[in-house]
Amino acid sequence: MNLPNMLTSLRFVMIPFYVVVFAKGHLIPAFLVVALAGVTDILDGYIARRSGQVTAVGMMLDPLADKLMFITVIVSLLLAGYISWGAAGAIFLRDIGMIAGGLFFHFRGKKTVPANWMGKLTTVLFYIGIMFVFFKAPFAEVYLWVVIAFSFVTSVMYIVLFQALNKMKQAELPPADAPTL
Template identity: 30%
Template sequence: MNPKAIPNLITCFRILLVIPLVALLVDRQYGMVLALFAVAGASDALDGFLARRFGWSSRLGALLDPLADKLLMVSSYITMGLLGMLPAWLVALVILRDIVIIGGAAAYQFLIGQVEMEPTLVSKANTALQVLLVLLVLFSFAIQALPGPFINGIVMVVAVTTVWSGFKYVGIWGKRAHHYRSSERKGSR
């Protein structure tokens, strides 16, 4: 086996973790879900470290890694929302943001050209906060109930950063599209 494939294999393992994670959530095995989330987080850190440290990054890895993260988060949010562990409106907001980003990237790709996605600072913060919320809610169900106002505060912060990061992406890609169209018009004169 080529060592350069190790980060991608770890990422594929993380994708496969989605199935037992959802099944255990539905079965209300919150401690096990918390453990799987820890394994997923460690695998994400490990594949990123290996790719950077040894130069084992690849185009496939650049596609698989965010896909694995999205599958894990979206499946967790949907399942936790259906189980009443997270507010339905927050789940809808998180999913809507992802649909807007994916739809915008697809439209840009189709209408203008190659999409180079680079996460913004607010997007990175939003992802970290989304993960933190899942971990805190799981901890609250599995180990020790955390105060409702504390969880509600994190829910609100996640909601704000979700909207903020969604608007940030729309703004960035809107500016790029406008710049492209402007330069295209100038070039046709």
């Protein structure tokens, strides 16, 4: 358990804390919990890369913590009537698909694609959208739909990268009928 993984674990702890704060109607403190989760996400990745503490556990838990926090926030905003069912459904479709696909291929021994600049930009844009929703900006829902569209483009890019990475990995393997020494 290194510092980046502890920061990732902290995000899991923030989820129920956020739910309690949001449920009590404290929107600004609830948003601050979400913002703090975003800061820990940036920090854990930065520290892990800078100090050579990138681990397989961290590569699996970090996106899971992010997705669970994000899904929790979207559900709370949906149930409170701050975002539409359509926007929430599109977000769920994309995020649950990404989680399920990542887990499915990870456990089948396939290489997964680490976060790239498009994925990171998508996350930042979603956090900005959440901020607009929390602060009830009149254009929040339109902005959120633009980010949702961008997130699907990002997902397609990840799928293309995933296929290329695993095709390359497959090409490196000897044929099944090749003699072994």
